[in-house]
Amino acid sequence: MNIVTIADCPAYTAEDNAVAKEFISPSACKLKNLSIAHITIPAGVKIKKHYHVESEEVYQVISGEGIMHINGKESLLRSGQAIAIEIGQWHTIDNQSDKPLEMIVTCSPPWSFEDQVFESE
Numbered sequence: 001m002n003i004v005t006i007a008d009c010p011a012y013t014a015e016d017n018a019v020a021k022e023f024i025s026p027s028a029c030k031l032k033n034l035s036i037a038h039i040t041i042p043a044g045v046k047i048k049k050h051y052h053v054e055s056e057e058v059y060q061v062i063s064g065e066g067i068m069h070i071n072g073k074e075s076l077l078r079s080g081q082a083i084a085i086e087i088g089q090w091h092t093i094d095n096q097s098d099k100p101l102e103m104i105v106t107c108s109p110p111w112s113f114e115d116q117v118f119e120s121e
Helices: none
Strands: 019-024 035-041 050-052 056-063 065-070 073-078 082-085 091-094 101-108 116-118
Touching: 050 091, 056 065, 056 073, 065 082
Parallel strands: none
Antiparallel strands: 019 035, 035 101, 050 116, 056 082, 056 101, 065 073, 065 091
16 A cells, blocks of 8 residues: 655646646556656646647646636636546646646546647747
């Protein structure tokens, strides 16, 4: 049995200032087909628009809210809500509030930096 304390996991701060703590992944346990991370998006931050080549993704908001953008459509995503993101869908989330947006993000197959394609600037 491997119980993980999320607060003890190393944090990765992305270029856009989102902070990820991956707590379930092939590198952390024996599961091979998914990864789960706690993501914090600071107030006023929009993550970089991207899509995944191989991974399906689920954003589950645990506190705060953000404007979810998928393939040109947008909707407010609030605490207690989740959204599925299909392979190849351009997406971003924008925290326009004055509070952090906290999410649990699940990817299958597991997240990898190489699986992301970012929009050209």
